[in-house]
Structure formats: structure tokens, C-alpha cells
Amino acid sequence: MNFFNWLSLFIVFHVFAATPRIFSLTDSSTQLPVNFLDAAKKPEVFDYMVRIRRKIHENPELGYEEFETSKLIRAELDQLGIPYKHPVAITGIIGFIGTGRSPFVAIRADMDALPMQEMVEWEHKSKVPGKMHGCGHDAHVAMLLGAAKILKHHEKEIQGTVVLVFQPAEEGGGGAKRIVEAGTLENVSAIFGLHVSPNFPLGEVGSRSGPMLAGNGFFEAIIRGKGGHAAIPQQSIDPILATSNVIISLQNLVSREADPLDSQVVTVGKFQGGSAFNIIPDSVTIGGTFRAFSKESFQQLRHRIEQVVIAQAAVQRCNATVNFLQEQNPFFPVTINDGDLHEHFRSVAGSLLGVNKVNNMQPLMGAEDFSFYQEVIPGYFFMVGMQNASHEKLEQVHSPYFKVNEDVLPYGAALHASLAVSYLLKHPQDIAPAEGKYHDEL
Ligand SMILES: *[C@@H]1O[C@H](CO)[C@@H](O)[C@H](O)[C@H]1NC(C)=O
Ligand SMILES: *[C@@H]1O[C@H](CO)[C@@H](O)[C@H](O)[C@H]1NC(C)=O
Ligand SMILES: *[C@@H]1O[C@H](CO)[C@@H](O)[C@H](O)[C@H]1NC(C)=O
Ligand SMILES: [Zn+2]
Ligand SMILES: [Zn+2]
Numbered sequence: 001m002n003f004f005n006w007l008s009l010f011i012v013f014h015v016f017a018a019t020p021r022i023f024s025l026t027d028s029s030t031q032l033p034v035n036f037l038d039a040a041k042k043p044e045v046f047d048y049m050v051r052i053r054r055k056i057h058e059n060p061e062l063g064y065e066e067f068e069t070s071k072l073i074r075a076e077l078d079q080l081g082i083p084y085k086h087p088v089a090i091t092g093i094i095g096f097i098g099t100g101r102s103p104f105v106a107i108r109a110d111m112d113a114l115p116m117q118e119m120v121e122w123e124h125k126s127k128v129p130g131k132m133h134g135c136g137h138d139a140h141v142a143m144l145l146g147a148a149k150i151l152k153h154h155e156k157e158i159q160g161t162v163v164l165v166f167q168p169a170e171e172g173g174g175g176a177k178r179i180v181e182a183g184t185l186e187n188v189s190a191i192f193g194l195h196v197s198p199n200f201p202l203g204e205v206g207s208r209s210g211p212m213l214a215g216n217g218f219f220e221a222i223i224r225g226k227g228g229h230a231a232i233p234q235q236s237i238d239p240i241l242a243t244s245n246v247i248i249s250l251q252n253l254v255s256r257e258a259d260p261l262d263s264q265v266v267t268v269g270k271f272q273g274g275s276a277f278n279i280i281p282d283s284v285t286i287g288g289t290f291r292a293f294s295k296e297s298f299q300q301l302r303h304r305i306e307q308v309v310i311a312q313a314a315v316q317r318c319n320a321t322v323n324f325l326q327e328q329n330p331f332f333p334v335t336i337n338d339g340d341l342h343e344h345f346r347s348v349a350g351s352l353l354g355v356n357k358v359n360n361m362q363p364l365m366g367a368e369d370f371s372f373y374q375e376v377i378p379g380y381f382f383m384v385g386m387q388n389a390s391h392e393k394l395e396q397v398h399s400p401y402f403k404v405n406e407d408v409l410p411y412g413a414a415l416h417a418s419l420a421v422s423y424l425l426k427h428p429q430d431i432a433p434a435e436g437k438y439h440d441e442l
Contacts, residue, residue: 034425036417037352039150040410048149049409052076053142054124057404060113060131060138063169066091069111069141073166076145080152082164089178094185095164097151098424105423106163106191106377107416108370109144110137110170119400134402136196139409141166143194146413151421160424163188169369172218174330176372189427190341191379192419193370196408198394200385203411205349206361207382209342213335214263214291215298216367218325220270221246221309225318227282236280240273242316243284247271249312250288253304264301265291265365291365293334333371338378344426345380348418353411380419384412 039045052072061069070091077084077095084095091111118125118132126132144164151162163185169175179185200206223243228236247268258264266288273284290305292298306322313320324331349358361383373379386408387394395401 034348034418034422035352035414036147036150036421037410037414039153040146040414040417045146045149045413046410049142049146049413050406052145053138053404053406053409056111056138056141057133058124058127060126060128060133061111062115062131063112063171063173063175064090066111066168070166070168073111073141073145077148077164080149082148082152084164085184088182088184089168089175091168092175092179092182093164093166094179095148095166096161097148097155097164098158098161100161102187103160103424103427104163104188105160105420105427106165106185106188106373107144107147107420108165108167108176108191108193108373109140110167110175110369111141112137112169112171112173112175114171114398116398116400120403132400132402134399135171135397136402136404137170139196139404139406139412140194143409143412144416146409147416147420150413150417154421158421158424159428162420162424165191172329174332174369174372176369177330180372180376185373185377188377190338190423191373191377192341192345192416192423193368193373193379193381194384194412194415195368195381196386196397196404196412197383198385198387198396198402200359200383200387202386202388202405202407203353204357204359204385205353205382205411205415206359206385207337207342207345207380208361208363209337209339211293211334211336212361212363212381213368213371214265214293214363214365215295215334215371216289216291216332217298217302218287218289218329219302219305219322220285220287220325221320221322222283222285223309223313223318223320224283225280225316228280230278230280233280237317238280239284239313239318240281242313242318243271243273243286245316246309246312246320247286249308250305253301253308257300257304258297262297263293263363263365264297265289266301266305291367293363295334298331298334332367332369333375335368335371335381336374337380338374341378341380344423345382345419348422349382349415352414352418382415384408384415 167175225237225239268288270287386405
């Protein structure tokens with residue numbers, strides 16, 4: 001590096017070092033209006049998001065099948081003049097706004113719907129029988145596109161690159177894991193994700209530092225006996241009775257083997273066996289979920305579920321196999337929010353919404369595949385409230401009566417945009433892990 005490079009490096013560092021001190025979210029001297037809430041509420045952005053959200057809501061697609069949704073998103077990105085990579089993880093899209101250079105900060109939306117019938121009667125009800133956007137991911141996509149529209153408008157002022165992540169298959173499929181494996185996020189310094197929530201008022205958000213959502217795994221077990229006439233049980237081996245005992249024994253794992261102060265769940269949500277009043281079936285299939293807040297507790301549950309199912313089935317002379325279905329449903333790690341990003345979130349959300357609208361929440365046993373990002377880069381996940389006290393009470397996510405209050409859209413879009421841009425302003429010194437590569441650019 002010659003003298004002039006050193007000199008320019010010196011100047012750049014001084015400018016960078018000075019910037020964070022004079023920068024604040026309300027500082028009118030900064031060029032970029034980091035508070036994007038007003039922009040997101042303008043009809044050109046609000047109506048845009050509502051239109052996209054309704055279109056996606058009418059055409060829900062399950063994990064890794066989001067082909068039309070992906071096409072719609074790409075058409076909007078093309079329209080906005082935002083470059084992107086596609087396909088990533090089958091239907092995923094990674095978009096870029098800003099300088100195209102370091103630092104990089106990512107904002108993420110999931111795209112998949114649920115295999116359930118919508119029971120809400122409204123103009124934009126799901127047109128696909130048995131499929132529904134019952135978790136609000138249609139709104140998440142609309143919010144990220146809304147943020148993209150706002151950010152594109154301010155692209156020249158963005159000091160780095162905002163990476164838009166549209167990921168497939170959050171509902172059990174682990175789309176985030178495949179996005180990470182595709183390597184597209186390797187130079188990203190931080191990632192933000194959100195979820196709409198009926199449990200917080202509109203205009204408020206909730207989150208916490210550290211563990212927020214549980215690690216999650218699924219299991220399926222087949223318990224095999226010997227079928228026969230229900231009136232001659234001595235000639236059969238009854239898998240219904242054996243499975244009933246298996247389920248009861250599984251309940252003892254949390255109540256008797258786990259530390260009461262270490263939250264865990266084992267739920268059997270599926271029990272399939274038998275076809276008639278007077279037949280003992282050959283086999284029964286059960287399935288369920290297990291959740292915990294540490295890797296150790298999670299692995300212990302996994303281990304004991306397998307042992308208990310097999311051993312308890314054997315008590316009634318049945319054979320059992322346990323499958324953890326990791327191919328289709330990878331175990332989700334615990335969602336752990338980064339402490340520094342928590343402070344960043346509190347300051348940005350506080351100035352956008354008011355400090356008393358930023359709630360600290362208790363951990364939940366729900367799970368999110370956002371945790372796969374957090375395993376490789378600092379990440380922050382938060383809830384965006386949508387309950388308006390003067391409207392009807394909203395149903396929980398995954399209910400067939402679930403509704404999105406579309407007034408939430410500007411809040412999500414503004415938070416995405418403001419969190420990303422202010423992160424870049426606060427972290428100008430971040431360079432890619434491959435050190436040295438960017439010195440030439442200074
Ligand atoms: C990350 O940065 C390195 C060094 O500049 C570069 O070689 C690599 O292609 C980048 N990766 C991605 C996914 O952009
Ligand atoms: C269980 O497996 C053993 C060993 O393969 C076999 O002999 C037995 O018949 C099986 N029992 C049932 C109920 O399937
Ligand atoms: C809640 O709904 C009422 C009536 O539709 C509306 O006037 C009000 O602005 C809404 N509240 C918020 C925070 O948007
Ligand atoms: Zn969900
Ligand atoms: Zn969800």
C-alpha cells in the first residue's frame with residue numbers, strides 16, 4: 001500500500017469514526033431519514049403492500065412449492081430495478097440494494113403457507129382448497145417488498161448493502177438452513193426477521209435478548225403388533241393398548257426427568273390406528289414434537305423419546321421404530337437474539353414507535369427456522385403487534401380463522417428498512433470476513 005492509500009485510509013477512518021457520534025435517529029443533519037414509518041404509511045407504499053399481500057393470500061403455496069409467489073416477488077423486484085439471485089434453495093430469492101459492497105445487512109421474509117383450510121369468509125379468501133396463509137407469511141413478503149420499495153428510493157444514501165432474503169419453507173421445512181447452505185449470506189454481518197403477532201397491540205413490538213423461541217424436533221413412531229378379532233384378544237398383540245402406554249410414558253419425560261426450571265415440551269399430536277369397532281389393528285402410527293431451550297436438553301429428549309417408545313412398546317410385546325424425519329423436517333435450533341442487536345432494535349424501534357411501545361417478552365415454546373441464520377451470523381427476531389383494540393380480537397397464527405390486520409404492514413416495512421439502514425450507518429467499519437479484500441476500495 002503506498003502513501004496515498006495510507007492517507008486516504010486515515011481520512012476514511014476519521015470520517016467513519018466521527019459519524020456514529022453525530023448520528024442519531026432523530027438527527028436532522030443526517031441525510032437519510034432513518035425513520036421510515038411515514039414513508040411506509042403513504043398510499044403508494046401501503047396500497048402496494050396490501051395488493052401484494054392479498055394476491056399471495058389468494059394463492060397460498062406450501063414449503064418449497066412457492067413457485068408463483070417467487071415469480072410474483074421477482075416481477076416486483078424487476079419493476080423496482082433491484083438485482084437478485086435466483087433460485088436459491090429452490091424458490092428463494094436474494095435481492096440487493098445499496099452500494100453492492102461491504103458492509104452487508106440482511107432482512108428476511110418467509111413465503112410459505114400451511115396445509116389447512118381457510119375458514120374466514122372474505123373477498124380475498126384462499127382459492128386453493130386445503131391451503132392457507134395461516135401464519136401471516138403473505139404479510140411478511142409484502143412488508144419486505146414494501147421495505148425494498150422505500151430503500152430503493154434512498155439507494156444512493158445507503159452506506160453499504162441491504163440484502164433482501166425471501167426464503168421458502170419456514171413451516172417445518174427449514175428453508176433458512178438451505179439458504180445458509182447455499183452460501184449467499186457469507187459476507188452478511190447481521191440479519192433481522194419479524195413475525196406478525198395478534199398478541200401485541202398494533203404499533204407495538206415485542207422481543208428479548210438471548211433465547212426467545214425453543215429448539216424444535218418432530219418424531220414419528222410405528223408400533224407394530226398383530227391384528228385380529230377384537231373378541232379374541234389373546235390371539236392378537238394389541239398395538240392400540242401398547243401405544244396408549246407409550247404416550248403416557250412419554251409424558252413422564254418432561255414431568256419427571258427434566259429440570260422444572262428448564263422449559264421443555266413433548267406433545268403427541270398424531271395418533272392413527274384401527275379401522276373398525278371389532279378389529280385389533282396390526283399397527284399404530286403416532287407423531288409429535290419435542291422442544292427445549294438448550295442443545296443438551298434437546299438431545300436428551302431425542303434420546304429418551306426413542307428409548308421410551310421402543311421399551312414401552314416391548315412391554316406389551318410390540319415392536320416399534322422411531323423416525324425423526326430430519327430429511328423433510330430438520331431440527332430447528334433455539335432462536336437466540338444477539339445482545340448488541342437487541343440494543344440496536346430497542347433504539348430504532350423506540351424512536352419509530354415510542355420507547356413504551358417496545359415490549360420485552362417472555363420466551364415462547366414456539367420455534368422459528370430463523371435460528372439457522374443465527375447459528376452463523378448475529379441475528380435478531382421480533383414480533384410486530386397487529387391487534388387493534390377497537391377491532392374484533394384476532395385469532396392466533398395457525399388457526400383456520402387467522403386474519404392479518406393489514407394496518408400492520410407499514411410497521412413491518414418501516415422497521416425492516418430502518419433497522420437495516422441504521423445498522424449500516426452504525427457499522428461502517430465492518431468489512432467482510434475475508435480480510436484485506438476491501439482495502440483497495442478505500
Ligand atoms: C464474500 O466476500 C469474498 C471476498 O470479497 C468474495 O470472494 C465472495 O464471493 C463473497 N461471497 C458472496 C456470497 O458474495
Ligand atoms: C418383533 O421383531 C421380532 C424380531 O424381528 C420378531 O420375531 C417379532 O415377531 C416381532 N413382533 C411383532 C409384534 O411384530
Ligand atoms: C384502530 O382502528 C380504528 C378504527 O378502524 C382506527 O381509527 C385507528 O386508527 C386504529 N388504530 C391504529 C393504531 O391504527
Ligand atoms: Zn407458522
Ligand atoms: Zn410463521
